[in-house]
Amino acid sequence: MHHESGSETESALRCEVCPLSCVKAGVAVRIKRLCAAPEVQERLREIGLCEERVIRLLTSHTNFICQVCNARLAISEQLARLIMVEPMPAPVASR
Numbered sequence: 001m002h003h004e005s006g007s008e009t010e011s012a013l014r015c016e017v018c019p020l021s022c023v024k025a026g027v028a029v030r031i032k033r034l035c036a037a038p039e040v041q042e043r044l045r046e047i048g049l050c051e052e053r054v055i056r057l058l059t060s061h062t063n064f065i066c067q068v069c070n071a072r073l074a075i076s077e078q079l080a081r082l083i084m085v086e087p088m089p090a091p092v093a094s095r
Contacts, residue, residue, distance in 0.1 A: 016087070020057065020064065021080035028056045029085035036082040044083070047073060054088060 017032050031053050034041040048068040049055070056067040063074040075083075 017084050019081045020083040023057050025060045028088045030054050033084040
């Protein structure tokens with residue numbers, strides 16, 4: 001077991017990983033893990049949905065539309081459930 005700087009509780013709150021299917025539309029997230037079969041993982045990486053990539057979920061209705069780099073990709077809810085993401089830190093508002 002390793003310890004990082006800062007309390008573990010603080011870290012867990014800041015870096016809570018959840019499936020892309022649970023993210024609200026309009027939110028930017030970082031992909032942390034692909035939980036699909038190896039061949040599906042490879043295909044996701046080929047289209048830009050790879051670990052540590054920051055994406056923005058645009059809609060979350062029947063299909064999940066993601067902004068990935070300068071492209072928009074539509075994926076099914078089933079696939080969105082297999083992509084584990086963490087929220088990006090909220091930008092600090094300047095006064």
